[in-house]
Amino acid sequence: MAEQDGKYQDYTETFLPKSGHLRSDKEQADALDNEKTRHMNYPQDLVKSLSLIDKWEFNVFDVSDASKQRPLTYVLYELLKKYDLLSTFKIPTNVLMSFSDKVDAGYRKHRNPYHNPNHAADVAQTTHFFICQTGLLNWLSEVEVFAMIFAAAIHDYEHTGTTNTFHTQTRSPLAVLYNDRSVLENHHVAASFKMLQENKGSNIVAELTRDQFEEFRSLVVDIVLATDMSQHFQQMSQVTDALNNPKELDKVKVMALIVHLADISHAAKCWELHERWSYALTEEYFRQGDREKELGLPCSTLCDRQTVMVPQSQFGFLRFIIEPSFTTLIELFRHIADHYIAKEDAAMNSADVAEKSESSPKRMRRHIVKCRLGTSQDQGDALYPDYTYANVVARLEESGKKWIGNIESNRKKWSTLAEKEKASSSPKDDAKKESPTDSTKNSKENSKSDSSTGTNNENSNNSNSNSSTKTSSNAEEKKN
Numbered sequence: 001m002a003e004q005d006g007k008y009q010d011y012t013e014t015f016l017p018k019s020g021h022l023r024s025d026k027e028q029a030d031a032l033d034n035e036k037t038r039h040m041n042y043p044q045d046l047v048k049s050l051s052l053i054d055k056w057e058f059n060v061f062d063v064s065d066a067s068k069q070r071p072l073t074y075v076l077y078e079l080l081k082k083y084d085l086l087s088t089f090k091i092p093t094n095v096l097m098s099f100s101d102k103v104d105a106g107y108r109k110h111r112n113p114y115h116n117p118n119h120a121a122d123v124a125q126t127t128h129f130f131i132c133q134t135g136l137l138n139w140l141s142e143v144e145v146f147a148m149i150f151a152a153a154i155h156d157y158e159h160t161g162t163t164n165t166f167h168t169q170t171r172s173p174l175a176v177l178y179n180d181r182s183v184l185e186n187h188h189v190a191a192s193f194k195m196l197q198e199n200k201g202s203n204i205v206a207e208l209t210r211d212q213f214e215e216f217r218s219l220v221v222d223i224v225l226a227t228d229m230s231q232h233f234q235q236m237s238q239v240t241d242a243l244n245n246p247k248e249l250d251k252v253k254v255m256a257l258i259v260h261l262a263d264i265s266h267a268a269k270c271w272e273l274h275e276r277w278s279y280a281l282t283e284e285y286f287r288q289g290d291r292e293k294e295l296g297l298p299c300s301t302l303c304d305r306q307t308v309m310v311p312q313s314q315f316g317f318l319r320f321i322i323e324p325s326f327t328t329l330i331e332l333f334r335h336i337a338d339h340y341i342a343k344e345d346a347a348m349n350s351a352d353v354a355e356k357s358e359s360s361p362k363r364m365r366r367h368i369v370k371c372r373l374g375t376s377q378d379q380g381d382a383l384y385p386d387y388t389y390a391n392v393v394a395r396l397e398e399s400g401k402k403w404i405g406n407i408e409s410n411r412k413k414w415s416t417l418a419e420k421e422k423a424s425s426s427p428k429d430d431a432k433k434e435s436p437t438d439s440t441k442n443s444k445e446n447s448k449s450d451s452s453t454g455t456n457n458e459n460s461n462n463s464n465s466n467s468s469t470k471t472s473s474n475a476e477e478k479k480n
């Protein structure tokens with residue numbers, strides 16, 4: 001594996017062939033047989049941090065530290081192995097490593113505080129959590145699982161560290177290319193497919209059949225474009241509408257919504273993680289504000305480091321965007337459990353007494369993607385989660401409590417910090433500060449630019465910023 005900047009050591013190199021050498025089937029089989037031994041090369045810290053990969057408490061920063069800043073490589077490898085996608089889609093390990101190298105390099109291109117390989121690995125892991133711990137997996141095909149994980153990994157590929165509004169305002173080449181519409185999201189997905197096409201040794205979708213590839217590509221495009229925060233309210237209302245009016249869910253929209261919520265999920269994680277992500281994104285916005293000042297442009301909403309009040313805007317983002325979104329997400333997973341998993345359970349039970357037939361449980365089970373809990377370093381046999389209806393519902397209830405509990409607790413912490421910030425600033429300073437109310441007003445007055453700002457998924461995460469403002473304003477309008 002090529003080193004990007006000489007800062008990290010590549011542990012995979014100790015057990016994987018160099019990029020460019022394609023293994024024969026026999027070599028591949030031998031490599032898989034020897035896998036346990038080879039993985040003993042992982043340092044202890046890396047084994048420990050990866051052991052949380054199936055949990056909500058997973059800490060991508062720990063994986064990053066333990067892997068010399070290569071979290072995306074290790075997370076992708078673990079996830080694709082977990083769902084057996086490496087063998088299903090005949091992806092040689094060295095091709096996956098070469099692909100991960102290139103995606104990683106794309107995320108490092110602009111040295112962003114937030115939109116970097118850590119964010120990509122984090123969103124991929126959270127998407128995996130949503131797939132395997134909520135029963136969603138029972139509803140998905142192998143191509144769909146692959147598309148969701150792939151889309152999560154590349155959804156901010158070559159992110160410029162600036163918002164869609166910035167691209168539009170500065171009339172950047174990307175804004176011109178994509179006609180000011182979801183500029184960055186279009187770029188992330190187009191540049192990723194271009195990279196696959198131009199690098200045979202990195203093309204992890206080379207062995208998909210034509211039909212599989214067409215389905216995969218269409219899903220990835222839809223999922224990545226839906227990470228544009230300006231689509232958030234429309235996406236949420238479509239799903240709410242489907243839940244309230246008994247009708248078939250639009251599966252692609254559900255898959256896209258889940259990756260979109262994984263993209264903004266740090267607000268539903270523990271304070272330590274949420275705070276760290278929030279300030280990283282804030283810094284990225286401030287750097288944009290600095291550039292805007294240099295260019296003589298007005299500062300975009302919440303990008304001015306002299307005036308922005310982070311705790312207040314974060315509070316609004318959690319209150320008006322995150323809380324309602326995760327409440328709907330819980331309802332959505334429950335709906336999927338009630339309508340798909342419950343039916344399957346019933347079919348399984350009736351088939352116990354029935355003769356073997358076309359609809360026998362074994363036959364049905366074959367279509368269900370399996371997920372191995374644990375990591376590639378685990379000893380012993382693979383463990384598969386129990387996807388009976390009762391189990392899924394119980395697990396869902398536990399996750400839902402955790403998400404809502406974290407959001408409430410994070411919101412209270414921002415509120416306390418906002419109070420302190422307010423108390424410590426003088427009345428004169430207050431006049432200059434950009435409070436959520438001001439930003440809300442700005443966003444109302446300037447809805448066009450705001451919505452495109454919110455366009456970044458960053459915005460999504462945007463916990464802080466524009467989106468939060470825009471968000472709260474939109475949410476308020478909705479409420480009214």
Ligand SMILES: [Zn+2]
Pocket residue numbers: 119123155156263457458461
């Ligand atoms: Zn993102």
